[in-house]
Amino acid sequence: xxxxxxxxxxxxxxxxxxxxxxxxxxxxxxxxxxxxxxxxxxxxxxxxxxxxxxxxxxxxxxxxxxxxx
Amino acid sequence: xxxxxxxxxxxxxxxxxxxxxxxxxxxxxxxxxxxxxxxxxxxxxxxxxxxxxxxxxxxxxxxxxxxxxxxxxxxxxxxxxxxxxxxxxxxxxxxxxxxxxxxxxxxxxxxxxxxxxxxxxxxxxxxxxxxxxxxxxxxxxxxxxxxxxxxxxxxxxxxxxxxxxxxxxxxxxxxxxxxxxxxxxxxxxxxxxxxxxxxxxxxxxxxxxxxxxxxxxxxxxxxxxxxxxxxxxxxxxxxxxxxxxxxxxxxxxxxxxxxxxxxxxxxxxxxxxxxxxxxxxxxxxxxxxxxxxxxxxxxxxxxxxxxxxxxxxxxxxxxxxxxxxxxxxxxxxxxxxxxxxxxxxxxxx
Numbered sequence: 001x002x003x004x005x006x007x008x009x010x011x012x013x014x015x016x017x018x019x020x021x022x023x024x025x026x027x028x029x030x031x032x033x034x035x036x037x038x039x040x041x042x043x044x045x046x047x048x049x050x051x052x053x054x055x056x057x058x059x060x061x062x063x064x065x066x067x068x069x
Numbered sequence: 070x071x072x073x074x075x076x077x078x079x080x081x082x083x084x085x086x087x088x089x090x091x092x093x094x095x096x097x098x099x100x101x102x103x104x105x106x107x108x109x110x111x112x113x114x115x116x117x118x119x120x121x122x123x124x125x126x127x128x129x130x131x132x133x134x135x136x137x138x139x140x141x142x143x144x145x146x147x148x149x150x151x152x153x154x155x156x157x158x159x160x161x162x163x164x165x166x167x168x169x170x171x172x173x174x175x176x177x178x179x180x181x182x183x184x185x186x187x188x189x190x191x192x193x194x195x196x197x198x199x200x201x202x203x204x205x206x207x208x209x210x211x212x213x214x215x216x217x218x219x220x221x222x223x224x225x226x227x228x229x230x231x232x233x234x235x236x237x238x239x240x241x242x243x244x245x246x247x248x249x250x251x252x253x254x255x256x257x258x259x260x261x262x263x264x265x266x267x268x269x270x271x272x273x274x275x276x277x278x279x280x281x282x283x284x285x286x287x288x289x290x291x292x293x294x295x296x297x298x299x300x301x302x303x304x305x306x307x308x309x310x311x312x313x314x315x316x317x318x319x320x321x322x323x324x325x326x327x328x329x330x331x332x333x334x335x336x337x338x339x340x341x342x343x344x345x346x347x348x349x350x351x352x353x354x355x356x357x358x359x360x361x362x363x364x365x366x367x368x369x370x371x372x373x374x375x376x377x378x379x380x381x382x383x384x385x386x387x388x389x390x391x392x393x394x395x396x397x398x399x400x401x402x403x404x405x406x407x408x409x410x411x412x413x414x415x416x417x418x
Contacts, residue, residue, distance in 0.1 A: 035323055035330075042324035052223065054326070055242045058273055059202055059225035062242075062292060063188065065332045067141070067380040067397070069351055 034064035120371040120408060121362060123390060127402035129168035132395060136170055137162075139397040142190030144197065145385040146212060152197055153400065154187035161187060161199060163214055174214040179204050182216035193231035200226040206257060207237065221257030227292075228278045232285070236260070240277050248275035250287065263304045265289060272326055278336050282343050282365065290337035290347050293318055293329035297337065297347055299367065310369075312361040316352045338382040338390075340405060344370055346390070348382045377401075 041057035129151065130137035138157030145151055150171065151164040160175035161184070175184050186202035196217065197210040207220040207229065224241040231237050235255040243249070248270060249262040266275055276292040285302035295316040299307040312334065319330045332350035335357060339345060343365040353359040357378035362370040379392035390403045 038326075038328065039324045042326065052225075055225050055244070056203060058242050058326075058328070059227065061328060062227065062273060062276060062332075063186075063202060066292070066335050066350070069332065069357070 034061055034068060037061065037064055121373065122406050122408055123373055123375070123403040124406050125376075125401060126389070126404045127166065128394070128399055129164055129402075130395070130399045132398060136164070136168065137398055137400060140393070140400055141188050141397075142199070142381070143383045143391050143400060144190045144192035145383070145389075145391075146192050146195075147386070149385070149387070150212075151400070152190055152192060154184075154190050154199060156186055156188075156397075159184040159187065161190070161197070161210065161214055163212075172214045174210070174216070181219070182208070182210070189226070189228060191229065191231050194234060196231075196234065198229070198231055198237065200229060218255075220253060220255060222251070222253060227276055230279065230281045232281070238263075238279075238281070238287075240279055242273060242276060244272045245269055248277075250277075250279065263287065263300060263302070265298065265300060265306075271320070273328055278334070280337050280339050280345075282339055286365075288337055288339065288345050290334040292332050292334060292350075295333050295352070297334065297345070297363070299365075308367040310363060310367050312347055313349065313352055318352075335379075336381045338384045340384045340388045340390075341386060342388075346373070346382055346384065348375075348379060348392075373405075 038057055038061040041060055042054065046053060130140070137153065138155055140153045141156050142154040143151060149166050151166070153162045153164060154160075155162060158175070159177045160173050162170060163172040165171055174182055175187065177183065177185065179185065184199075184201050185204055187199055188202050189200045191198045195212055197212070197214070198220075199208045199210065201208070202225070205224075206222045207226070209217045209220065211217055220237060222239055222241075224243065227240045227242060229237055229239045237253050239251045239253060241251065246269065247264045248266045249264045251259060252261040252263075254260050265277075274293060277289040278292065279287055279289045281287050286307070287300045287302065289298045289300065291297070295311045295313045295318070296309060297312060298309045301307060316333060318333055320327050321330055331352060333352050335348040335350045337345060337347050345363040345365070347361045347363070348357070349355075349359040349361060350357060355374055357380070358375040360373040360375065360382065362373060364370055375392050377392075377394045379394075381393065383391040384405075385391070388405050390405055392401055392403070393399070394401045
């Protein structure tokens with residue numbers, strides 16, 4: 001009986017861990033990658049100094065969101 | 070009642086063993102049931118989806134070869150040759166149906182025939198039109214991948230279509246302007262626009278992917294809104310649909326700019342019957358895998374489910390649908406099937 005309860009608890013723990021690592025973590029990392037890239041692009045003097053440069057940062061962000069996520 | 074079946078030779082096991090066996094059977098049955106459901110959903114995700122489904126009929130690029138590294142745009146010519154832009158090695162590639170590389174041009178640079186970040190690709194009447202994220206305008210190549218000319222356009226290009234050898238339509242990011250599709254001639258001179266919103270909107274809010282039917286009507290899929298629209302080429306609004314239920318797109322401030330955080334609709338494509346295929350993004354039940362299908366009047370025709378997430382959709386003249394797999398290393402080809410025909414033993418393309 002004790003073994004069965006332990007097994008049940010262990011499998012519950014495994015499921016929760018899998019959900020955390022398999023679903024939440026990759027999504028979070030990917031989302032951050034696009035936002036970090038956009039931030040870096042906008043703080044680059046070449047892009048941020050001109051209006052069209054900011055638009056190219058925006059296009060990169062859009063592409064990243066479409067491709068990576 | 071399968072749980073009451075006694076194995077041949079009588080019930081020689083004790084009550085604990087029997088209980089374990091029963092549990093194992095339940096686990097096995099549950100596993101089989103979920104596997105069956107998982108396979109079935111590929112075609113019949115809901116009642117509507119019973120009308121059409123996808124059958125994989127081809128695949129190019131594997132983890133073991135160096136054909137594709139991170140493909141972005143795809144187009145198919147009349148002879149079913151594939152053309153692909155590859156962002157990782159800055160090249161435009163021509164591939165046959167067996168997955169053999171026929172030709173490849175490019176390299177990193179801003180010069181004629183070079184790329185910094187090759188993106189969208191359109192085949193039109195023997196010419197290939199290619200956009201680049203960091204280089205303004207479109208480059209034009211012939212089918213042998215020889216560079217021909219450049220169509221100038223100073224704004225970044227989100228998406229484009231080719232109407233004729235002397236006319237292209239472009240969607241761009243245009244803050245502080247009314248969102249529009251821009252018509253250009255072969256040298257990049259503006260020849261009009263289709264304004265699809267009369268108001269100035271926040272940065273990237275009205276960014277669209279779009280496609281055009283044979284009548285010259287446009288179908289717009291809004292990247293950061295739950296919205297598809299149909300417009301005539303003259304700028305007359307025809308209809309609007311909302312493929313997802315209950316979506317409230319979120320925006321947040323990054324580096325002084327307020328930007329949307331999730332793509333709602335990633336891409337849009339038409340088949341030869343003018344059915345509209347819209348690829349859902351981060352708000353869809355299956356992220357980057359759900360495809361919402363409508364007819365040309367905006368009536369829902371069902372949903373499709375891609376086996377793997379994709380950033381784009383492409384449908385060739387024979388109604389084959391192309392999408393991404395292996396995070397851009399593989400390009401998959403699917404036949405769009407009418408399931409009612411399949412039941413009768415005939416499979417249409």
